[in-house]
Amino acid sequence: GESVGLHLPTLSVQEGDNSIINCAYSNSASDYFIWYKQESGKGPQFIIDIRSNMDKRQGQRVTVLLNKTVKHLSLQIAATQPGDSAVYFCAERHGSSNTGKLIFGQGTTLQVKP
Amino acid sequence: ETGVTQSPTHLIKTRGQQVTLRCSSQSGHNTVSWYQQALGQGPQFIFQYYREEENGRGNFPPRFSGLQFPNYSSELNVNALELDDSALYLCASSLGLAGVRETQYFGPGTRLLVL
Numbered sequence: 001g002e003s004v005g006l007h008l009p010t011l012s013v014q015e016g017d018n019s020i021i022n023c024a025y026s027n028s029a030s031d032y033f034i035w036y037k038q039e040s041g042k043g044p045q046f047i048i049d050i051r052s053n054m055d056k057r058q059g060q061r062v063t064v065l066l067n068k069t070v071k072h073l074s075l076q077i078a079a080t081q082p083g084d085s086a087v088y089f090c091a092e093r094h095g096s097s098n099t100g101k102l103i104f105g106q107g108t109t110l111q112v113k114p
Numbered sequence: 115e116t117g118v119t120q121s122p123t124h125l126i127k128t129r130g131q132q133v134t135l136r137c138s139s140q141s142g143h144n145t146v147s148w149y150q151q152a153l154g155q156g157p158q159f160i161f162q163y164y165r166e167e168e169n170g171r172g173n174f175p176p177r178f179s180g181l182q183f184p185n186y187s188s189e190l191n192v193n194a195l196e197l198d199d200s201a202l203y204l205c206a207s208s209l210g211l212a213g214v215r216e217t218q219y220f221g222p223g224t225r226l227l228v229l
Contacts, residue, residue: 102159
């Protein structure tokens with residue numbers, strides 16, 4: 001079925017620590033994955049994406065890891081800052097789809113303690 | 115380069131009314147997708163428009179309809195509003211052929227409340 005799930009609804013970390021947000025997906029035909037950050041009252045903001053032919057991709061302070069064997073995606077944020085506090089969504093797109101339909105998970109709330 | 119903009123920011127309607135939401139895509143983007151985000155949930159795909167044609171639709175009834183204009187801006191129309199239509203409506207734009215794995219950039223959304 002179509003579902004993208006996150007393991008934890010809320011993650012609380014200390015400022016300066018690294019954060020890891022996890023996501024499980026169910027469709028093995030998905031070949032493109034995206035992480036979005038959504039702050040209160042705003043639309044989702046693109047963070048980083050990864051295609052299924054890759055295992056890892058790095059951005060500025062963020063790393064996305066993809067494990068296709070267990071259908072698991074994670075977002076790592078280095079040196080977490082108060083400004084990182086938000087809801088984080090993973091989203092997938094099915095490789096067989098001829099549309100841009102993204103399937104989102106429920107979201108994980110990241111709380112950064114000063 | 116301007117980002118995705120949406121109007122209005124907030125809207126209050128009553129059951130049975132009709133509503134039109136508007137979206138201007140990011141400069142140079144020719145594909146627009148609409149999503150509905152209920153409180154505490156992830157966005158759900160409504161439909162996508164590419165070069166003024168609908169290209170894919172999610173599990174939403176026909177009373178949800180849309181348009182895309184030659185300048186790639188878009189409208190979402192919802193008829194016969196129901197209480198469950200209360201949500202944040204998000205527009206996302208992307209560049210390129212629909213189905214190509216192009217990043218979708220979201221606007222700030224329109225918060226619709228149906229009473």
